Amino acid sequence: KQEVTQIPAALSVPEGENLVLNCSFTDSAIYNLQWFRQDPGKGLTSLLLIQSSQREQTSGRLNASLDKSSGRSTLYIAASQPGDSATYLCAVRRNSGTYKYIFGTGTRLKVLA
Amino acid sequence: GAVVSQHPSWVICKSGTSVKIECRSLDFQATTMFWYRQFPKQSLMLMATSNEGSKATYEQGVEKDKFLINHASLTLSTLTVTSAHPEDSSFYICSASLEGWTGGIEQYFGPGTRLTVT
Numbered sequence: 536k537q538e539v540t541q542i543p544a545a546l547s548v549p550e551g552e553n554l555v556l557n558c559s560f561t562d563s564a565i566y567n568l569q570w571f572r573q574d575p576g577k578g579l580t581s582l583l584l585i586q587s588s589q590r591e592q593t594s595g596r597l598n599a600s601l602d603k604s605s606g607r608s609t610l611y612i613a614a615s616q617p618g619d620s621a622t623y624l625c626a627v628r629r630n631s632g633t634y635k636y637i638f639g640t641g642t643r644l645k646v647l648a
Numbered sequence: 649g650a651v652v653s654q655h656p657s658w659v660i661c662k663s664g665t666s667v668k669i670e671c672r673s674l675d676f677q678a679t680t681m682f683w684y685r686q687f688p689k690q691s692l693m694l695m696a697t698s699n700e701g702s703k704a705t706y707e708q709g710v711e712k713d714k715f716l717i718n719h720a721s722l723t724l725s726t727l728t729v730t731s732a733h734p735e736d737s738s739f740y741i742c743s744a745s746l747e748g749w750t751g752g753i754e755q756y757f758g759p760g761t762r763l764t765v766t
Contacts (some may be wrong), residue, residue, distance in 0.1 A: 579692075636755060
């Protein structure tokens with residue numbers, strides 16, 4: 536059974552810091568991995584999607600890497616801003632035969648002005 | 649593009665009544681939609697996979713007679729919580745799958761529906 540864990544569970548940093556959020560999964564046979572952002576009481580916004588054959592994806596200040604063999608992904612946020620404060624979730628899609636995603640436990644990020 | 653809406657955004661109902669939540673893909677057709685529930689400060693738990701024109705597939709432990717899912721068209725799926733109880737109070741989120749520009753299947757999420765059962 537696939538389990539997805541995110542460390543740390545919560546993080547508070549001053550504005551301007553570069554930071555790394557971690558996601559680990561127990562079954563390396565994944566099809567892809569997706570990072571999401573969730574603001575309080577809101578739905579999810581997709582940030583980055585990495586296919587199993589890819590090593591990383593970049594969008595603006597965000598960079599996500601994937602090491603499938605070790606069951607890890609990291610989300611790097613450069614020059615953090617207060618507007619980045621949210622919960623970040625990673626999710627893995629198990630295989631190409633299903634669209635189901637298994638979500639991680641999330642990291643609650645607070646960037647202090 | 650790829651916008652998913654939900655209605656209502658929040659609802660309060662009395663114990664024993666039924667509540668229907670709608671999920672719509674506004675600018676694309678989605679053959680597959682998903683329903684999740686999220687308790688406070690917890691992650692999303694998949695409840696069921698909804699396929700247009702067929703019966704939904706429920707995850708283990710989810711009562712299909714309590715959480716009725718109908719996917720009547722390529723742009724609409726509904727979740728009905730029947731005989732709601734206070735423990736059903738939660739944040740319900742739907743998503744729809746669409747092939748993204750990277751070639752992978754991405755999920756686009758609705759804004760969620762906050763259900764409170766009194």
